[in-house]
Amino acid sequence: MKILMLGWELPPHNSGGLGVACYQLSRALAAQGVAIDFVLPYDAPHDIDFMKVTPAMPITAEKLANLGGAYESYCYHCETETCDHVTPKDLRGQQQRYTAFVEEYLMDKSPDIIHAHDWLTFEAGMRAKQITGKPLVAHVHATEFDRSGEHNGNPLVHEIEYNALHMADRVVAVSQVTKDIIVRGYGIPADKIQVVHNSIDPGDFTDVSFAGSYVYLEEMKKRGYKVVVSLGRLTVQKGLRYLIQAAERVVNRNEKVLFLIAGDGELRNELLEQAAELGIAHNIIFTGFLRGQRWRDAYAIGDMFVMPSVSEPFGLTALEAAGTGNAVLLSRQSGAGEVLKSVLKFDFWDTDKLANYILAVAEQPVLQHALMHNVQSEFARLSWHDVAKKCQDLYQNLHTAEAVTV
Amino acid sequence: MKRAVVLYLHVHQPFRVRDYTIFDAGFDHNYFSDANYHARTSNEQILHKVAAKSYIPTNKRLLAILTKHPEFRLSMSITGTVLEQLEMWSPEALQSFKDLVATGRVEIVAETYYHSLAFFYSRFEFEKQVRMHHDKVRDVFGVFPKVFRNTELSYNNDLAAWAEQAGYKGIITEGWDPVLDWRSPNFVYRPRYTENIRLLMKNYRMSDDIAFRFSDKQWSEWPLTAEKFARWVNELDDKQTNVNLFMDYETFGEHQWHETGIFDFLEHLPVELLKTEGNGFMTISEAIDAFEPVDTVDVPETITWADTERDLSAWVGNAMQQQAITELYSMEDDILASGDRQLIDDWRRLQTSDHVYYMCTKYFTDGDVHAYFSPYESPYDGFIAFCNALKDVRLRAIKAREGRSERWPGR
Numbered sequence: 132m133k134i135l136m137l138g139w140e141l142p143p144h145n146s147g148g149l150g151v152a153c154y155q156l157s158r159a160l161a162a163q164g165v166a167i168d169f170v171l172p173y174d175a176p177h178d179i180d181f182m183k184v185t186p187a188m189p190i191t192a193e194k195l196a197n198l199g200g201a202y203e204s205y206c207y208h209c210e211t212e213t214c215d216h217v218t219p220k221d222l223r224g225q226q227q228r229y230t231a232f233v234e235e236y237l238m239d240k241s242p243d244i245i246h247a248h249d250w251l252t253f254e255a256g257m258r259a260k261q262i263t264g265k266p267l268v269a270h271v272h273a274t275e276f277d278r279s280g281e282h283n284g285n286p287l288v289h290e291i292e293y294n295a296l297h298m299a300d301r302v303v304a305v306s307q308v309t310k311d312i313i314v315r316g317y318g319i320p321a322d323k324i325q326v327v328h329n330s331i332d333p334g335d336f337t338d339v340s341f342a343g344s345y346v347y348l349e350e351m352k353k354r355g356y357k358v359v360v361s362l363g364r365l366t367v368q369k370g371l372r373y374l375i376q377a378a379e380r381v382v383n384r385n386e387k388v389l390f391l392i393a394g395d396g397e398l399r400n401e402l403l404e405q406a407a408e409l410g411i412a413h414n415i416i417f418t419g420f421l422r423g424q425r426w427r428d429a430y431a432i433g434d435m436f437v438m439p440s441v442s443e444p445f446g447l448t449a450l451e452a453a454g455t456g457n458a459v460l461l462s463r464q465s466g467a468g469e470v471l472k473s474v475l476k477f478d479f480w481d482t483d484k485l486a487n488y489i490l491a492v493a494e495q496p497v498l499q500h501a502l503m504h505n506v507q508s509e510f511a512r513l514s515w516h517d518v519a520k521k522c523q524d525l526y527q528n529l530h531t532a533e534a535v536t537v
Numbered sequence: 538m539k540r541a542v543v544l545y546l547h548v549h550q551p552f553r554v555r556d557y558t559i560f561d562a563g564f565d566h567n568y569f570s571d572a573n574y575h576a577r578t579s580n581e582q583i584l585h586k587v588a589a590k591s592y593i594p595t596n597k598r599l600l601a602i603l604t605k606h607p608e609f610r611l612s613m614s615i616t617g618t619v620l621e622q623l624e625m626w627s628p629e630a631l632q633s634f635k636d637l638v639a640t641g642r643v644e645i646v647a648e649t650y651y652h653s654l655a656f657f658y659s660r661f662e663f664e665k666q667v668r669m670h671h672d673k674v675r676d677v678f679g680v681f682p683k684v685f686r687n688t689e690l691s692y693n694n695d696l697a698a699w700a701e702q703a704g705y706k707g708i709i710t711e712g713w714d715p716v717l718d719w720r721s722p723n724f725v726y727r728p729r730y731t732e733n734i735r736l737l738m739k740n741y742r743m744s745d746d747i748a749f750r751f752s753d754k755q756w757s758e759w760p761l762t763a764e765k766f767a768r769w770v771n772e773l774d775d776k777q778t779n780v781n782l783f784m785d786y787e788t789f790g791e792h793q794w795h796e797t798g799i800f801d802f803l804e805h806l807p808v809e810l811l812k813t814e815g816n817g818f819m820t821i822s823e824a825i826d827a828f829e830p831v832d833t834v835d836v837p838e839t840i841t842w843a844d845t846e847r848d849l850s851a852w853v854g855n856a857m858q859q860q861a862i863t864e865l866y867s868m869e870d871d872i873l874a875s876g877d878r879q880l881i882d883d884w885r886r887l888q889t890s891d892h893v894y895y896m897c898t899k900y901f902t903d904g905d906v907h908a909y910f911s912p913y914e915s916p917y918d919g920f921i922a923f924c925n926a927l928k929d930v931r932l933r934a935i936k937a938r939e940g941r942s943e944r945w946p947g948r
Binding site: 380384472 | 558559560855856857859860898914915916917918920921924925
């Protein structure tokens with residue numbers, strides 16, 4: 132089976148979970164004998180040997196990222212002068228150039244299935260389906276409804292998602308939460324959408340080493356402090372202002388709880404001000420953008436991990452936190468909660484409940500340890516292999532159905 | 538009489554702890570009453586539901602059977618906590634239990650008032666709760682229990698010895714194979730290290746055919762009819778004297794819904810069994826009087842009727858449960874010394890074993906029977922609500938102690 136995979140990023144040039152999911156899914160599929168041709172928008176060195184990686188444009192990953200990534204759909208717009216895709220200056224232009232490349236690329240190729248990941252590649256996916264007549268799988272890692280949090284989102288991006296999801300032969304959603312949004316927001320029939328949860332390969336994560344990036348926090352922990360960790364982009368989608376509201380309630384009762392907010396984003400200053408106004412700034416630590424060792428160490432230093440997202444299609448960081456010795460607290464609006472059972476769940480707006488949970492975990496070591504051990508044993512049973520198996524079945528069904536109709 | 542069926546039903550409802558948060562602790566001492574009637578932890582709502590689905594329709598049929606068949610007998614245990622709830626929220630269901638006992642053919646079995654595990658943590662508290670239950674049963678039903686059952690049929694040699702010296706003629710527990718070895722549960726036994734007390738052990742295979750497997754369409758014996766069940770009883774070895782069918786009362790109408798045909802089964806079972814001459818029904822006391830013990834049973838380790846392990850691990854198997862229950866009983870002296878009756882009652886209500894059962898994480902990730910019975914979203918939520926309530930209880934006890942030392946400085 133030959134799959135044309137259309138994606139916008141792969142590690143190490145990823146800005147978030149989208150690239151990780153694309154990489155891991157492709158690797159697991161390749162291990163099961165699927166031939167993958169992965170078209171990326173940028174040209175960069177990779178040490179990927181399990182599939183073919185095709186750069187669509189002679190542009191570096193950094194330069195492309197500066198124009199905006201998949202998550203920055205809010206700054207995506209169409210200016211007439213830049214819609215010339217020969218010398219693109221913005222994301223829209225890059226997207227058109229990517230689509231043009233795929234059109235040309237398919238002149239002498241015939242994949243069995245076209246598998247496109249999220250809105251930036253959906254236009255190319257639709258064109259590929261028109262050109263080859265092959266089934267299109269639209270894989271939704273996040274919708275514009277998720278990225279815009281409690282706001283309306285970008286109408287241009289909504290339109291792309293609407294068209295692609297209707298035109299796709301099959302839609303893959305990374306969680307039931309996401310499936311519900313697609314049904315409600317775009318009117319796609321529920322039976323056209325299959326939920327395929329993201330996963331993690333425990334082996335990949337447990338053999339990484341942890342160094343002491345957070346000496347201050349270690350010292351404080353020795354003095355009885357507990358550390359609450361949150362990792363991710365500081366955007367409305369991630370719901371951090373609710374975490375800070377809850378933090379106020381927590382700190383007023385127990386000042387020995389520290390909050391490590393790892394990541395960066397357009398809301399950082401607003402969150403800093405909020406913490407200061409509430410008078411709890413000394414308990415909240417903003418790390419700024421993290422990668423590599425410091426990112427991994429943030430998991431390691433945590434007693435508990437909180438994902439307060441307003442809308443989180445999946446949330447791979449929750450799985451990583453589960454594997455690194457944290458008690459895990461997830462908003463009900465997070466897809467990872469469909470995979471992990473031994474976690475505490477709250478509605479993102481229910482800051483009282485979140486505060487109650489944080490205090491309970493901080494003050495009851497047996498609760499912290501029970502949550503930590505049980506979620507860790509769930510983590511140990513996860514694998515991308517099972518996810519790839521589901522995708523393969525889906526490919527096979529589409530392939531068979533196509534053979535029948537032809 | 539050749540053979541007796543000894544039917545025993547256990548009636549119980551706990552006072553579930555509402556979603557009591559850390560922000561309630563310190564000033565709101567209401568742990569058990571949920572302002573939202575429809576909340577999962579609303580005791581009143583659950584009692585109404587169980588009364589309508591199980592207690593009232595089942596008692597109606599049991600009374601009809603007792604009226605129609607003079608040979609019919611059964612035994613029941615009914616906890617103090619459920620009696621309180623029936624008094625408050627369903628006098629109709631309470632009256633239907635009284636009507637059954639008034640026939641003189643329904644034996645009430647003794648236990649702890651609060652359905653607690655106090656026997657394993659405080660003998661003093663345990664005896665107090667048994668006396669409280671004794672008094673409650675006397676006040677409500679006008680009878681004096683002669684047979685004892687401990688919470689969840691938990692049992693060991695010590696308990697049997699205690700029950701003997703307390704004057705009970707019988708005690709019951711699980712007919713667990715490692716204890717019985719090659720022997721059948723269908724006899725009367727004598728607990729080791731005792732003289733006068735007798736032991737009846739649950740025939741768990743035949744009991745669970747009704748209580749658990751009745752509606753299981755994957756079960757090879759489905760559907761189970763009264764005729765088939767009577768045939769199984771008749772096929773037993775002639776020498777076996779008593780078939781002990783012990784189960785939760787809520788089997789009828791709640792665990793097995795009306796739609797499964799469980800009520801038809803109940804109505805027809807006496808008819809089918811009594812068709813064969815020599816078959817009859819007995820209360821636990823009657824079986825003890827009628828049959829001589831055939832052997833001694835030695836139970837050095839505690840057994841219960843729960844889970845495949847048949848031990849206390851569903852209640853005190855994990856660290857959260859152990860901490861919760863240790864903390865609870867460690868307060869005993871302070872609580873009792875407070876003299877605050879409301880505080881003492883709240884503390885005792887927290888001793889109901891259901892609270893720690895909700896914290897059980899065995900098989901949690903596979904979503905099983907434990908989850909079915911829990912009003913909480915997860916075992917962790919159960920633990921959090923319970924510990925928050927416990928914090929408040931402890932604070933009340935501390936304040937009471939401080940009050941005492943103000944009144945009597947130096948003590």
